[in-house]
Amino acid sequence: MYIVECLFYKITLKEVKLTINLVTIGYNHMNYWLLKSEPNVWSIDQQKKAGNKGAAWDGVRNYQAAKNLKKMKIGDYCFFYHSNIGKEIVGIVEVIKEAFLDKTDKNGKFVAIQVKFKKKLNKPVTLENIKKNRNLGHLSLIKQSRLSVMPIDTKSWKIINKMSNI
Numbered sequence: 001m002y003i004v005e006c007l008f009y010k011i012t013l014k015e016v017k018l019t020i021n022l023v024t025i026g027y028n029h030m031n032y033w034l035l036k037s038e039p040n041v042w043s044i045d046q047q048k049k050a051g052n053k054g055a056a057w058d059g060v061r062n063y064q065a066a067k068n069l070k071k072m073k074i075g076d077y078c079f080f081y082h083s084n085i086g087k088e089i090v091g092i093v094e095v096i097k098e099a100f101l102d103k104t105d106k107n108g109k110f111v112a113i114q115v116k117f118k119k120k121l122n123k124p125v126t127l128e129n130i131k132k133n134r135n136l137g138h139l140s141l142i143k144q145s146r147l148s149v150m151p152i153d154t155k156s157w158k159i160i161n162k163m164s165n166i
Contacts, residue, residue, distance in 0.1 A: 032152040033068065033078040034141060035093065035115070044080050044091040047117045054093075054116030057149075058102045065149035066110050070099045078115060079152065079160065081141070088124040089160060093117055121164035135159055 035057060037043070047055060060066050072078075072095045080091040097114030104112075130136050136159060140150035152160070 031071070031073065031076045032154065032157040033072060033076060033095075034081055034089070034150050034152050035078045036081045036083040036148040038084050039082040039086060043082065044117070044120060047080060047091070047093060047115070048120070050117065052116055054096050054114045056103070056112045057115050058104045058112035060102070060112070060149060061105075061110060062146075062148060064144075065147055068149040068151060069111050069113050071151075072098060072113050074098055077118065077157075079157075082124075083148075086124070087127040089121060089130075089164070090124045091117065091120045123163075123165050125160050125163045129163060130160070133159065133163070 042055075057069070060069060074095055074097065076095040078093050078095065079089045080093050081087075081089050093115040095113055096116050099111040099113055101108055102110045102112040127141065130139065131142055136142070136156055139152070139156060140147050144150070
């Protein structure tokens with residue numbers, strides 16, 4: 001049985017169901033990220049105290065990092081990384097508001113997102129241990145050490161969570 005018949009192709013009901021399933025899977029796909037913060041400026045404990053309303057992740061002035069902020073969607077998870085002091089992933093936050101104009105940017109060029117605390121890692125994952133894992137050598141955390149907002153692929157997300165004993 002054909003649902004649509006055109007001059008060039010015919011689409012079966014089975015093909016329509018497959019397409020719908022693929023669209024549904026893609027729509028529900030969660031992306032993973034890493035956000036860096038200096039703990040003396042904004043720490044995981046301060047993020048936790050912000051509660052369910054979360055806090056704006058603002059002050060990002062690097063164009064590549066800002067582009068990554070713009071790609072984030074509500075429900076995406078981010079590793080919370082303490083930079084400079086500690087140099088370790090210490091927790092997980094969730095994106096609760098997509099990119100909006102950063103109020104701290106007087107020129108109106110950059111964006112912020114809103115994130116809320118999800119959990120502290122049982123055991124922080126240090127940059128040193130990430131570098132030792134050959135499956136994580138491709139991460140921007142290693143390759144572009146000054147980048148403050150970066151994507152994390154699903155495989156690496158799972159590896160790092162295992163390293164933290166979640």
